[in-house]
Amino acid sequence: xxxxxxxxxxxxxxSIIHRLDPRFKIVITLIFIIxxxxxxxxxxxxVGAVYTLMAVLLxxxxxxxxxxxxxxxMPFLVITAVINLxxxxxxxxxxxxxxxxxxxxxxxxSVFMIIRIVLLIVGSSILTYxxxxxTLTDAIEHLLSPLKRLKFPVHELAMMMSxxxxxxxxxxxxxxxxxxxxxARGAEFDTGSFMNRARNMISILVxxxxxxxxxxxxxxxxxxxxxxxxxEGRTRLRQLKSAPRDYIALFITILFFAxxxxxxxxxx
Amino acid sequence: xxxxxxxxxxxLHFSYKAEGDDKAAAEVLKGVDLSIKxxxxxxxxxxxxxxxxxxxxxxxxxLTATExxxxxxxxxxxxxxxxxxxxxxxxxxxxxxxxQIVSSIVEEDVxxxxxxxxVPYEEMRRRxxxxxxxxxxxxxxxxxxxxxxxxxxxxxxxxxxIAMRPRIIVLDEPTAMLDPQxxxxxxxxxxxxxxxxxxxxxxxxxxxxxxxxxxxxxxxDKGRIILDDTPEKVFSQVEIMKKxxxxxxxxxxxxxxxxxxxxxxxxxxxxxxxxxxxxxKLFAE
Numbered sequence: 102x103x104x105x106x107x108x109x110x111x112x113x114x115x116s117i118i119h120r121l122d123p124r125f126k127i128v129i130t131l132i133f134i135i136x137x138x139x140x141x142x143x144x145x146x147x148v149g150a151v152y153t154l155m156a157v158l159l160x161x162x163x164x165x166x167x168x169x170x171x172x173x174x175m176p177f178l179v180i181t182a183v184i185n186l187x188x189x190x191x192x193x194x195x196x197x198x199x200x201x202x203x204x205x206x207x208x209x210x211s212v213f214m215i216i217r218i219v220l221l222i223v224g225s226s227i228l229t230y231x232x233x234x235x236t237l238t239d240a241i242e243h244l245l246s247p248l249k250r251l252k253f254p255v256h257e258l259a260m261m262m263s264x265x266x267x268x269x270x271x272x273x274x275x276x277x278x279x280x281x282x283x284x285a286r287g288a289e290f291d292t293g294s295f296m297n298r299a300r301n302m303i304s305i306l307v308x309x310x311x312x313x314x315x316x317x318x319x320x321x322x323x324x325x326x327x328x329x330x331x332x333e334g335r336t337r338l339r340q341l342k343s344a345p346r347d348y349i350a351l352f353i354t355i356l357f358f359a360x361x362x363x364x365x366x367x368x369x
Numbered sequence: 370x371x372x373x374x375x376x377x378x379x380x381l382h383f384s385y386k387a388e389g390d391d392k393a394a395a396e397v398l399k400g401v402d403l404s405i406k407x408x409x410x411x412x413x414x415x416x417x418x419x420x421x422x423x424x425x426x427x428x429x430x431x432l433t434a435t436e437x438x439x440x441x442x443x444x445x446x447x448x449x450x451x452x453x454x455x456x457x458x459x460x461x462x463x464x465x466x467x468x469q470i471v472s473s474i475v476e477e478d479v480x481x482x483x484x485x486x487x488v489p490y491e492e493m494r495r496r497x498x499x500x501x502x503x504x505x506x507x508x509x510x511x512x513x514x515x516x517x518x519x520x521x522x523x524x525x526x527x528x529x530x531i532a533m534r535p536r537i538i539v540l541d542e543p544t545a546m547l548d549p550q551x552x553x554x555x556x557x558x559x560x561x562x563x564x565x566x567x568x569x570x571x572x573x574x575x576x577x578x579x580x581x582x583x584x585x586x587x588x589x590d591k592g593r594i595i596l597d598d599t600p601e602k603v604f605s606q607v608e609i610m611k612k613x614x615x616x617x618x619x620x621x622x623x624x625x626x627x628x629x630x631x632x633x634x635x636x637x638x639x640x641x642x643x644x645x646x647x648x649x650k651l652f653a654e
Contacts, residue, residue: 235473267473270515316468322431323469326461327482327529328453334487338480338497 112230116161117346119231123240125347129354130228136354137221140361142368146216152357153224162230170226171219178218182211236339238262243341256332264320272313279308375442375537375569376405376428382436383423397423399592400437407536410563410570412580414603415589416614421573424589425541428571429459442536457486459537460530464545466522467514470529475517476501476510479528486533500532503566504558520551524558531562537569538562544579556582577604577618581639588613601637620644627651 118126137149157167171178185207192206229237242259249255280290283304290301383398397420405411415421426432427439430446439446442458460482463469472478479500483493501507504524514522523543530538540559544552556579563570572583580586586603588596590613596603604610604621611617617625624638624647632651638644 235477263473264471267471267514270513271467274515316465319463319465319468320471323461323463323526324471324481325431326429326456327471327533328456328485329481330453330485335484336487336489336493337484338477338490338493340490 111233112162112166114161114231116159116231118156118160118227120346121231121350122341122343122347123232123236124243124341125343125351126228126232127237127240127244129351130225132354132358133224134221136358136361137217137224139358140365142365143213144364144368145361146213146220148357148361148364149220149224150216152354153220156227157223160227160231162227166230167223167226171222174218174222178215181214181218185211185214234266235263238266239337239339239341256335260332268316271316272309275312276305276309279305373406374404375407375409376403376571377440378403378424378427378437380437381424381427381434381439383420383427383432384435397592398427401589401592401594403587403594403597405569405571407569408563408567409585410560410572410583411585411587412572412574412583412600413587413589414574414577414580414615416575419589419613420592421589422541425461425539425571425573428537428539429456429461431461453486457482457533458535459539460533460535462523462526462530462538462540462543464542466519466526466546469526470514470522473513473515474510475506475512475514475525478514478525479510479532481529482533496532496534500528503531503562504528518551519547520554523547523551523555527555527558527562531566531568535568537571539571539573541573542575543572544574544576552576552579575615577616581618588615600639604639605636607636 121129133149133152136152137146140146140149157164186203187201187207189204189207189210190202192204192209194202194204195208196203232240238259241262242255245253245255245258283301284290288301288304290298290305292298293301379402381398381401382396384396401420401424403424413421413424423432427434427446428441430449430452433447441455444451444455444458446455448455470478471481476497479497480493483496488496498507498510501510504527506521506524506528509517509521509525514525517525527538527540527543538559543559544555547555559570559572560582562568570583572579574580581600581604583600586596586598586600587594588603588610595613596606596609604617605625607617607622607625616622618639620641620643621636621639624634624644625636627634627648628636633654634647634651638647
C-alpha cells in the first residue's frame with residue numbers, strides 16, 4: 102500500500118529538457134520564477150505563459166501530469182481568488198450585497214493571480230519531472246560549492262540528502278512490515294476515534310525509529326570501511342558537463358526575462 | 370612480509386569498555402592467535418557471542434586491540450596514520466545489504482570507495498565496470514538498489530569492495546539475511562573472487578555448509594579459537610562442536626554416528642557423495 106508512493110516526481114524520458122545540465126536547469130527555473138513575479142500586466146504574464154508552454158512541449162511530458170501537479174494546490178488557488186475578489190474594492194462595481202462588493206479590478210486580480218500561480222507550479226514541475234532527485238542533489242552541491250569557503254558544510258548536506266533519498270524506499274518497506282506486524286497483534290489503524298488512532302501510530306513510530314538508528318550505525322561503519330572521510334579530496338563518478346545547448350537554453354530564458362522587463366516598462 | 374602471512378594476529382585481547390567504569394569491561398576476545406596465508410579462504414565459525422564478528426572488525430581497524438597485535442598486509446592495524454591504506458587492502462562486507470549501500474544508483478554505490486580515495490574519473494569508470502562484471506551485476510548498473518533482490522544487493526556491496534582492489538575481503542555473515550537462492554549467488558561470487566583474483570577471504574558464518582566450502586575453518590568459542598583445521602578435521606570433532614553449540618553437516622554426523630557404532634567409515638566425511646559411496650561400500654561388505 103505504501104509502496105505506491107512515488108519517490109520524487111521524476112518522469113523518465115530523453116527530451117532535450119531531460120538532457121540539460123541540472124545546474125543550468127536550477128538557475129533557469131530561478132530566473133523563470135523571478136520573471137513571473139516581475140511583470141505586473143497580463144501581457145507580461147502572456148510572455149511567461151508562452152515560455153512555459155514551450156518548455157512543457159519540449160519536455161515531452163503528458164499534459165495530464167501537469168494537471169496532477171496543479172491539483173493539490175486547488176484549495177489554495179480558490180482561497181487566493183476569493184480573497185482577492187473580496188478585498189479589491191477599487192474600480193467599477195459589478196455586483197454588491199451588503200458589505201460584499203465585486204469589482205472589475207477584483208476579477209482582474211483574481212484571474213491574474215491564478216494564472217501566475219499555475220504557471221509557477223507548472224514551470225517548476227518541469228524541473229522535478231525531468232531531473233532525478235539524486236542529480237538535483239548533485240547540482241545543488243555544485244551550485245552551493247562557493248559557500249564552502251565560508252565553512253558551510255555543502256558536501257555533508259548533499260551527502261545527507263542523497264542518503265535520505267536512498268533510504269526512503271527501504272524505510273517505506275520497513276514501515277509496511279511494522280504495520281503488518283502490529284496489525285497481526287491486534288492493533289487497529291483504520292478504526293476508532295482520532296485520538297485512538299493517533300496513539301496507535303506510536304506503535305509504528307517507535308520500532309521504526311529504533312531500527313533507523315541501528316541502520317544509521319551500520320551504515321556509518323560500512324562507509325568508514327570504504328574510506329569515507331568527508332568531502333575533502335573526493336572525486337565523482339557522475340560528472341556534470343555543460344554543453345552548448347545549456348548555454349542556449351539559458352540565453353533564451355534571459356531573452357524572455359528581458360522581454361518581460363521591457364513590456365513592463367512600455368505598458369506603464 | 371617476513372612471515373609470508375597476509376594476516377597475522379597474535380595474543381589479541383579486546384574488551385568493550387563501559388563508559389567511566391573500567392571494571393565493568395566485558396572481555397570479548399581473550400587471546401586470539403590466527404595467521405592467514407595470502408590466497409586462503411578461511412571460515413570463522415562460532416555461536417552468537419563467540420567473538421567472531423568482533424575479531425573480524427579488528428582486521429580493518431574498525432576496532433583496535435586492547436592487547437596484542439594485528440598485522441594485515443604488513444600494516445599494523447593500530448596505526449591510525451595508515452588506516453585508509455589498511456581499509457583499502459582489507460575490505461569488509463556486512464550482514465545487511467540494505468545498510469551498507471550508500472547511493473540510489475548501483476554503479477555510484479560501487480564507486481563510493483573510489484570517490485573517497487580520490488581516484489581519477491577514467492580509472493574509476495574502468496574499475497567500477499570491472500567490479501560490476503566480476504560479480505555479474507553489470508547489466509544492473511543503472512538500477513536503484515531497491516529494485517534488486519537481497520542476493521543481488523549483497524553482490525553490489527561486494528563489488529563496492531572489489532573496486533578498491535583489496536587483497537583481503539572479510540565478510541561478516543554475508544548470507545544471514547538472504548534466501549537460499551541469494552545465498553548460493555553470494556557464495557559462488559565469493560569463491561570466484563578467491564579463485565580467479567586470488568583475494569584472501571575471511572568468511573564469518575554460522576552456516577556449516579558454507580564453512581565446508583572453505584579450505585580452512587577456525588572455530589571460536591567464548592573469545593578463543595578452539596579448533597583451526599581443514600573442514601574434514603574440524604567437522605570430525607563432533608563432540609567439541611556440539612559442546613560449543615554448533616552443528617556439523619548432517620552427513621558428517623551420520624558418518625560419525627556410524628563409526629561410533631563400530632562401522633568402518635571415516636568421520637571426516639563432509640560431502641554427500643563421499644558419504645553415499647562409503648555407505649554403499651559398507652553394504653557391499
